[in-house]
Amino acid sequence: MTTLKQVAAHAEVSVQTVSNALNAPHRLRPDTLARVTRSIELLNYRPNRNARSLRTSAVELIGYCVPTWPGDQVHLVMDQFLHAMCSAAEASSRHILLFTAPAGLDGMAVYDDLHARRLVDGFVLSQTETHDPRHTWLAEREIPFASFGRVWGEQTQPGYWVDVDGATGCATAVRHLHETGRRRIGLLSWPRLSGLAEDRLSGWRSACKVLRLPTGGLAVRCRQDTIDEGASGAAKLLDADQPVDAIVAISDMLALGAMSEIARRGLTVGVDVAVTGFDDSPLAAVVSPGLTSVSQPLDEIADALIRQLCDGEREPAGRLLEPQLVVRGSSAPADTGNTAGGKPS
Amino acid sequence: MTTLKQVAAHAEVSVQTVSNALNAPHRLRPDTLARVTRSIELLNYRPNRNARSLRTSAVELIGYCVPTWPGDQVHLVMDQFLHAMCSAAEASSRHILLFTAPAGLDGMAVYDDLHARRLVDGFVLSQTETHDPRHTWLAEREIPFASFGRVWGEQTQPGYWVDVDGATGCATAVRHLHETGRRRIGLLSWPRLSGLAEDRLSGWRSACKVLRLPTGGLAVRCRQDTIDEGASGAAKLLDADQPVDAIVAISDMLALGAMSEIARRGLTVGVDVAVTGFDDSPLAAVVSPGLTSVSQPLDEIADALIRQLCDGEREPAGRLLEPQLVVRGSSAPADTGNTAGGKPS
DNA sequence: GCCGATGATTTTAACGTTCTAACCGCTGTC
DNA sequence: GACAGCGGTTAGAACGTTAAAATCATCGGC
Numbered sequence: 001m002t003t004l005k006q007v008a009a010h011a012e013v014s015v016q017t018v019s020n021a022l023n024a025p026h027r028l029r030p031d032t033l034a035r036v037t038r039s040i041e042l043l044n045y046r047p048n049r050n051a052r053s054l055r056t057s058a059v060e061l062i063g064y065c066v067p068t069w070p071g072d073q074v075h076l077v078m079d080q081f082l083h084a085m086c087s088a089a090e091a092s093s094r095h096i097l098l099f100t101a102p103a104g105l106d107g108m109a110v111y112d113d114l115h116a117r118r119l120v121d122g123f124v125l126s127q128t129e130t131h132d133p134r135h136t137w138l139a140e141r142e143i144p145f146a147s148f149g150r151v152w153g154e155q156t157q158p159g160y161w162v163d164v165d166g167a168t169g170c171a172t173a174v175r176h177l178h179e180t181g182r183r184r185i186g187l188l189s190w191p192r193l194s195g196l197a198e199d200r201l202s203g204w205r206s207a208c209k210v211l212r213l214p215t216g217g218l219a220v221r222c223r224q225d226t227i228d229e230g231a232s233g234a235a236k237l238l239d240a241d242q243p244v245d246a247i248v249a250i251s252d253m254l255a256l257g258a259m260s261e262i263a264r265r266g267l268t269v270g271v272d273v274a275v276t277g278f279d280d281s282p283l284a285a286v287v288s289p290g291l292t293s294v295s296q297p298l299d300e301i302a303d304a305l306i307r308q309l310c311d312g313e314r315e316p317a318g319r320l321l322e323p324q325l326v327v328r329g330s331s332a333p334a335d336t337g338n339t340a341g342g343k344p345s
Numbered sequence: 346m347t348t349l350k351q352v353a354a355h356a357e358v359s360v361q362t363v364s365n366a367l368n369a370p371h372r373l374r375p376d377t378l379a380r381v382t383r384s385i386e387l388l389n390y391r392p393n394r395n396a397r398s399l400r401t402s403a404v405e406l407i408g409y410c411v412p413t414w415p416g417d418q419v420h421l422v423m424d425q426f427l428h429a430m431c432s433a434a435e436a437s438s439r440h441i442l443l444f445t446a447p448a449g450l451d452g453m454a455v456y457d458d459l460h461a462r463r464l465v466d467g468f469v470l471s472q473t474e475t476h477d478p479r480h481t482w483l484a485e486r487e488i489p490f491a492s493f494g495r496v497w498g499e500q501t502q503p504g505y506w507v508d509v510d511g512a513t514g515c516a517t518a519v520r521h522l523h524e525t526g527r528r529r530i531g532l533l534s535w536p537r538l539s540g541l542a543e544d545r546l547s548g549w550r551s552a553c554k555v556l557r558l559p560t561g562g563l564a565v566r567c568r569q570d571t572i573d574e575g576a577s578g579a580a581k582l583l584d585a586d587q588p589v590d591a592i593v594a595i596s597d598m599l600a601l602g603a604m605s606e607i608a609r610r611g612l613t614v615g616v617d618v619a620v621t622g623f624d625d626s627p628l629a630a631v632v633s634p635g636l637t638s639v640s641q642p643l644d645e646i647a648d649a650l651i652r653q654l655c656d657g658e659r660e661p662a663g664r665l666l667e668p669q670l671v672v673r674g675s676s677a678p679a680d681t682g683n684t685a686g687g688k689p690s
Numbered sequence: 691g692c693c694g695a696t697g698a699t700t701t702t703a704a705c706g707t708t709c710t711a712a713c714c715g716c717t718g719t720c
Numbered sequence: 721g722a723c724a725g726c727g728g729t730t731a732g733a734a735c736g737t738t739a740a741a742a743t744c745a746t747c748g749g750c
Contacts, residue, residue, distance in 0.1 A: 001461070003736060014700045019738060029698060046461035050398040051736030054705050059395060061442070066431050067424070074627035079412070079423050086411050086445045095464065097406070098441040100431045116346070116391035119440065226631040253631070260633065263608060282419035283628075286571040286598070288605065348706060359730045364708060374728060396706030399735050 002045040011039035022047065053118070061097045062089060062309060063120035065107070067127045068100075074225075076252060076281030077298065081148075084302035085124065091303075092310040096124075105133045115143050122309050124148065128161075130195050135159050146305040150318070152195020161318035162304045166196060166250070166278070167203030169294035169323040173248050173276040174207035176292070176325055180332055182246035182274055186237035187219040188230055188254040197221075200250040200278065218244065222254055230257020231264075238265065238273070245273055246331070252277035252284050255291055259330060274331040289329025296323050347390040356384035367392065398463070406442045407434055407654060408465035410452070412472045413445075419570075421597060421626030422643065426493075429647035430469065436648075437655040441469075450478045460488050467654050469493065473506075475540050480504050491650040495663070497540020506663035507649045511541060511595070511623070512548030514639035514668040518593050518621040519552035521637070521670055525677055527591035527619055531582035532564040533575055533599040542566075545595040545623065563589065567599055575602020576609075583610065583618070590618055591676070597622035597629050600636055604675060619676040634674025641668050 008015045013036060020027045021036040028036065039045075053059045064085065067075055082096070089096050097120055101107030111134070114120050122144030125134055130152040138145045139158035147161040170187075177185050187204045190197040201219060208215045220236050222229035230253060237244045238261065249255035255277030259269045269275055270289050277284055280295035304319055353360045358381060365372045366381040373381065384390075398404045409430065412420055427441070434441050442465050446452030456479070459465050467489030470479055475497040483490045484503035492506040515532075522530050532549045535542040546564060553560045565581050567574035575598060582589045583606070594600035600622030604614045614620055615634050622629055625640030649664055 004738095005736080015736090016701080016738075017699060020699085023738080027698070032698080044461075046458065048399070048736050049462045049464050050395050050402075050404060051705090052738075053395040054393070054399050054707085054736080055738045057395075057705075066427050068428065069424075074421075074631070075424050076419075078427075079414075079420050082411050082423075082427075082443065083413065083445065086443050090445060096443040098427065098431050098443060100428065100435060113391065116389075117394045119394050227628075228631060228633050231633060260605075260608075263605075283572075286419070286573060288573055288576060349708095350706080360706090361708080361730060362728090365729085368708080372728070377728080393706050396735090397708075399706080399737085400708045402735075 001048070002043045003048070004045075007036070007039050007043055007045045010043060011036045057118070059118055059121055060094045061120045062094055062306065063097050063099055063111070063114050063123045064126075065101050065111075065123075066098050068103075074253065076283060077279050077296070079282075081126070081298050081302070084298040085306070088299070088302040088306040092306055094121075094306065094310055105137065108134065108137050111138065111143065112141070115141075122146070124305050124309065128152075130193055144309060146308045147318075148301055148305060150195065152198070157318070160305075160308045162301050162308075163318065163320055164296045164301070164323045165203075165320045166200040166323075167206070169278060169325070170200045170203035170248055170250065171207035172323075172325045173292070173294060174204055174211070174213070176327065177246040177248070177274055177276065177331060178207075178211050178213065180274065183213060184242060184244045185213055185218065185246040185248055186234075186244035187215075188233045188237075188247060188249040188258060189219060189221055190225065190250065191221055191223065197250055204248050222257075225251050225253045227253060227257040227260065230254035231261040232257075234258035234261040238262070238267075247273060247275050249276065250278050252279045252281045252291060252293055255293070255330075256283065256287065259287065259291065270330045270332065276325075276331055280326050284326070284328065292328045292331035293326055294323045295326045297321050346393070347388045348393070349390075352381070352384050352388055352390045355388060356381045402463070404463055404466055405439045406465045407439055407651065408442050408444055408456070408459050408468045409471075410446050410455075410468075411443050413448075419598065421628060422624050422641070424627075426471070426643050426647065429643040430651070433644070433647040433651040437651055439466075439651065439655055450482065453479065453482050456483065456488065457486070460486075467491070469650050469654065473497075475538055489654060491653045492663075493646055493650060495540065497543070502663070505650075505653045507646050507653075508663065508665055509641045509646070509668045510548075510665045511545040511668075512551070514623060514670070515545045515548035515593055515595065516552035517668075517670045518637070518639060519549055519556070519558070521672065522591040522593070522619055522621065522676060523552075523556050523558065525619065528558060529587060529589045530558055530563065530591040530593055531579075531589035532560075533578045533582075533592060533594040533603060534564060534566055535570065535595065536566055536568065542595055549593050567602075570596050570598045572598060572602040572605065575599035576606040577602075579603035579606040583607070583612075592618060592620050594620065594622050597624045597626045597636060597638055600638070600675075601628065601632065604632065604636065615675045615677065621670075621676055625671050629671070629673065637673045637676035638671055639668045640671045642666050 004015045004018050007018045018036055021033055025033055085096055101110035124146055126148040128147055128149035128151050132151045135151055135158045145159055150161055150163045151157045174185055189201050205215050220233040222233040247258045249258055255275050258275050262269050262273050267273055277291050277293040280293040284291035284293040349360045349363050352363045363381055366378055370378055430441055446455035469491055471493040473492055473494035473496050477496045480496055480503045490504055495506055495508045496502045519530055534546050550560050565578040567578040592603045594603055600620050603620050607614050607618050612618055622636050622638040625638040629636035629638040
């Protein structure tokens with residue numbers, strides 16, 4: 001392995017000059033810079049990150065706790081979010097270090113350890129929960145972090161956060177369904193303690209109010225984020241005295257359940273009943289018909305988180321980003337040339 | 346931040362003794378060890394990993410390139426594999442460092458750089474492809490790595506690998522279907538250049554031969570790993586003169602497509618036509634009926650990879666692990682109490 | 691031609707750890 | 721009584737880098 005010293009010898013300058021060539025090239029006379037650069041390339045020199053970090057006490061690594069979901073639940077956009085994070089980190093010449101930790105306060109020892117041992121400079125949090133204790137814990141110890149997601153149920157939230165406006169997302173879905181002629185729009189959501197669910201629900205409710213659409217009895221709470229739960233939730237909406245002609249689901253998983261329930265009854269998704277999901281997971285594109293879904297700007301989110309963490313832009317609180325509705329066959333069959341048969345007799 | 350020096354002062358020993366207390370406690374007299382340990386705890390000392398790594402030139406980090414899939418394709422077990430890797434790494438007091446790189450040889454500069462800059466000790470490769478150039482490249486440069494997946498199409502493969510026996514997996518699925526009374530078992534696979542696909546296909550074919558089941562015209566190649574492709578593949582098998590009564594899919598995605606195609610035709614999955622998938626992705630458990638699928642022992646795989654990489658167990662070549670069939674309603678409706686209606690008069 | 695200012699480069703001293711060799715006190719051997 | 725051996729401990733150097741201070745050369749102004 002080549003070191004600074006060897007490069008310095010080769011270029012006939014001091015070690016510090018080589019270091020400057022890399023970290024502060026403007027300090028060198030053009031000709032020496034050229035000479036040093038040539039030597040660096042010739043010897044294929046790469047700075048040793050450990051020595052650098054020891055000296056500067058910055059490791060340029062960001063910790064991210066790999067999320068676990070209870071039971072059968074799936075993180076469908078995990079790939080995409082991780083990829084976005086990696087790319088964003090690399091754009092700031094950082095990297096992501098993965099680790100596992102128990103949920104809640106129990107896990108904080110792990111965070112503390114990683115930071116104290118200098119394995120990471122800071123953390124990106126995701127999967128924030130109602131009354132999530134991590135933010136306060138980290139802030140009290142002055143450990144840098146940035147959060148994807150708000151801590152629901154608190155007045156103020158320590159530290160920087162980025163989140164997607166779930167209410168707007170669902171409201172957009174409702175308006176889209178209204179524009180395509182739907183007049184009775186049900187909602188599939190989760191139990192009441194999920195701040196995420198309440199946020200998205202509120203968007204559905206307010207959009208319906210504005211458009212003078214009914215909401216009474218049209219919000220069903222599914223126990224889990226599974227296809228099965230989505231299907232039985234949809235069944236309730238379809239069995240009602242006045243059945244719905246559209247279903248807004250606050251997740252793609254629930255939406256998939258709704259789609260399968262609709263198909264099971266011999267109805268055609270997108271024709272008889274429209275469905276929208278949330279997350280625009282890869283599955284939304286590959287099911288048939290395609291699932292209209294609210295897409296989160298994951299690249300932008302990752303960018304904001306990493307930039308805040310690295311370049312230390314001191315933004316006061318957080319940023320709420322606008323999601324985007326991706327329309328597919330489940331809500332607009334004409335556009336996608338959906339020719340689904342399968343409707344018996 | 347507490348350092349060794351401060352602990353040493355507190356315990357009234359030399360710096361080296363504190364270091365020994367942590368790295369070679371057997372060298373200390375029990376009473377000094379106790380004294381030092383008490384000081385360490387009292388001062389809440391954590392060794393600085395950068396200094397340690399600089400000295401020992403081992404960073405205890407393992408690089409993993411976050412996989413990208415062409416087009417709409419999804420890595421459904423990504424969460425699980427990453428989690429398994431993290432856990433395995435932590436069991437050997439390592440961590441996973443994520444990065445992105447272009448596919449094939451183009452990406453090798455990134456691997457080289459990470460290694461040369463001492464950001465990682467070695468790599469875990471996944472998503473191995475036919476004639477994958479990475480293995481040879483890394484081996485030539487003596488950069489440590491371990492591969493999840495074989496390099497198809499080569500005589501010998503440099504470096505250590507772990508893989509799952511796809512042939513056995515599919516053969517098990519075929520036998521299971523045969524035991525439950527199926528006699529005409531179709532296969533959904535991918536284009537011929539995928540080694541993975543050929544491996545799994547061979548298991549289906551050989552099991553069918555042994556059981557004297559037909560195979561001619563019963564293997565359909567889907568262009569992509571999507572639900573849509575699976576559905577149209579299944580359609581071919583169901584439209585044949587002698588339609589199949591079971592479908593073995595070499596991925597859960599194709600299996601999901603098959604399930605939806607079967608349902609679309611008013612047939613009942615698991616009753617009229619049985620379906621099996623591969624990977625036992627989280628979706629397999631949450632669709633209705635549940636999807637019988639071949640499960641890869643991800644924890645064991647991750648363990649083997651990490652152990653090989655860290656503890657440097659010099660195994661000659663690689664290990665082929667046995668997958669396990671997880672039976673659900675799509676192939677054994679009785680067991681799961683599947684009461685699906687929806688079969689139109 | 692001296693002085694201070696400016697710019698380019700080098701010297702010195704860390705950063706916090708571990709490795710190597712040396713040291714110390716004790717025991718047992720010849 | 722000299723000496724080897726041993727367990728326990730420590731001093732000194734090294735790992736490869738960068739920050740801060742010091743040095744040296746150059747130059748314009750008076």
